[in-house]
Amino acid sequence: MAAPETAPLDPMAPLVARVTRRHHDAPEVFTLELEPEDPGALAPFAPGQFNMLTVFGVGEVPISFSGDPVDQNRLVHTIRAVGPVSGALTELEPGAAVGLRGPFGVGWPMAEAEGKDVVVVAGGLGLAPLRPALYRLFAERERYGKIVLLYGTRSPDDILFRRELEAWRGRLDAEVEVTVDHAMAAWHGNVGVVTTLIPRCSFDPAQTVALVCGPEVMMRFAIAALMDAGVAADDIYLSMERNMKCAVGFCGHCQFGPVFVCRDGPVFPYARLRGLLALKEL
Amino acid sequence: MEGLERIVKEHVFFADLTDDFCKLVCGCAKNVRFEAGDYLFREGDPADQLYVIREGRVAMELSAPGHGSMTFQTVGEGEIVGISWLIPPYRWTYDAKALERIRAISIDATCIRRKCEDDHDLGYELMKRFVPVIIERLHATRLQMLDVYGTKS
Amino acid sequence: MTFPRKVVREQPTQRGLMGSEKQAILDAEGLQALLTALKARGYRVIGPTLSDQAVIYDDIETLDELPRGWRDEQDGGHYRLVESGEDRFFDFVVGPQSWKKFLHPPQQTLWRARREGEAVTVTPEPAEPERFAFIGVRSCEIHAIAIQDRVLIEGPHADPHYRARRQDNFIVAVNCARAAGTCFCASMNTGPKAESGFDLALTEIDGPEGPLFVAESASAAGEDLLGELPRRPATPEEVAAGTAAVAATARSMGREMPAEDLRDLLLRNLEHPRWEEVAERCLTCANCTMVCPTCFCTSVEDASDLTGQETSRSRRWDSCFTLDYSYIHGGSVRSSTQSRYRQWMTHKLATWHDQFDSSGCVGCGRCITWCPVGIDITEEVRAIRDSERDPVSES
Known part of the structure; x- marks a missing residue:
């Protein structure tokens, strides 16, 4: 095999993108819209994939796409300020430069879900990686069976993407439930753990694809509830989170048993991770 | 009475209850309504009724000085409000407030406890329906305690 | 060089080797000629040297720099170089370093970014166009390089950095004539004889007047180069002596990995009490x-830099034994020692x-030798294996 004439793309070198918009969603949570300086250099992203975002001089973190996949020129990322890099990202003002590598990873099984009922279970910030899938589900509504969205978060103040949730909830062709762990009396919505909503929803478990994203404990309980409802392990997909440094399988950090979360995931059918999720400190 | 029996039999909580047991339960039951904002009961009151919700949602609240009222769970159609009637001292440990207009079956706790005592088969049958509710709430409480959505500091 | 010339010279015009002459004999002078020829061809020649009381891979030009007459003593947590009293070049086995020091260096700048006004330019660090010739690569190490090739x-x-450094390597293998106390390549099927993945392979044998090398080429480049060196065809006795030496090495491995399906064995024992036991000894020193x-x-x-105008990213070796390795916001996934040891060993x-279609272990024994408390990967596997065995059915 002849060596390529031109230098191959360095998977570790970021492109430069600019912040075009910054929106405060919830305490510590911000959504950034980015525009690459050279839009042609990026492959289109699929729901569930992620980018590696760099604040120059600070560092790099993996952040899922949270925007509409129809609009490929607007790269939308919803970020919680939890560390030095994510903190610095959320402080960037429009015009600021960001390093960007991606898109990486295996996303949600949008094609496999066609013709089936789709149950989306999101917890906390886990709604962000699911939002591109939800945009797609509603944009191509006729391709799917029933759509159920169950979203749980800590408190009413922490609810993300209220505008979209309200719009989807207003639809007659979807079942959308939002629940919070606790609320002041002024909140008239549901209070309780999101997994308890699963048995109350109507879908055909034999013809269902479930998309789950949230804290790992919440996902474990959601999977249990989905399987109790009769959904097969093959049809339950979850998005995993692990430390990622390279996003291309070189650095080793994101290993979860046999898989590299960055390359083989972050979205996995539960059947592939069954047995691993219950192990401590794997 | 026939109408109530039908309502009880059709309610998901009492699904597959035998006719005999259904009659025994209905002997202690009645249809009730609450308007939004009404309290089904308040913390500290004797737990002399339990409610099987047919329609609407109920918020379970706890108040603390300086914190106001905090809702820790909401329940709706097909679910139960109140398990404190099962065990002494039969006292409510939270407030239950109607978030919407509520239609429910109210069951007299003293009446149903006596019937369960007299007929352990009925008691066991009802326990099998109430224990999962208790377990589910215990699980939910654990998850809430973990505060899984929060950021650790 | 004090060696008498015993080797029959080829005519300088004659290039390449006849098929019947696949195995040639080089003497010390031939070995020096090999180093010189590689350098002349533009290679950066790296080989074993003595430094800090260990065998260290470094730039070499002459045979004098090789640890001639030295051998190593290796055991769990133990490494000593001793004078062997024999005039041999390659009687030591592997030291603390491996060729990854050159192919996948401990520190590598990935890119630099420069901000000028509003403009930011990212420049990937150019991949270094270095051509390495590695002298004295052991069979286990050839397997290790092939494994890193699969990963990187x-x-x-x-x-791109690994690829550039890996391109056009010239690999001179040395078949081990001695096994260290921590070697277990024979049980990993990775040695001691180099079967492929090299350009030239040398087997050191004792000649009447000093060490000789049975040389074998396995590539066009190797054959070409060997054809340029002062050499003579190997006699059947010399070939047999080399084969016997390597066979003796295979029989004298200091350690042995249990012959099990290690993957299945470990994956069905992820919660074995042995992990806790080894964690009491492991210092997570990496x-x-x-x-x-x-x-x-x-x-x-x-x-x-202080103004924030110039920024850069570099990578450095990391270890699954550190807490940071598995850090996700809020804490480390693997906070206990046992979980980190388990990660390392089950990954290996x-x-x-599952990831790369091979074992990640080549049986070189370095992890045993350089563990400050002498934890032995073969012993840990054996402990788990033995715990599954029914003591009654053992005969």
């Missing part, structure tokens, strides 16, 4: 991962198969 260049993405020739994990660090011996 044969997957869906390729690391030595085993630093000396391992296949461990490839890295972390990245960003740096910035079990999940590596």
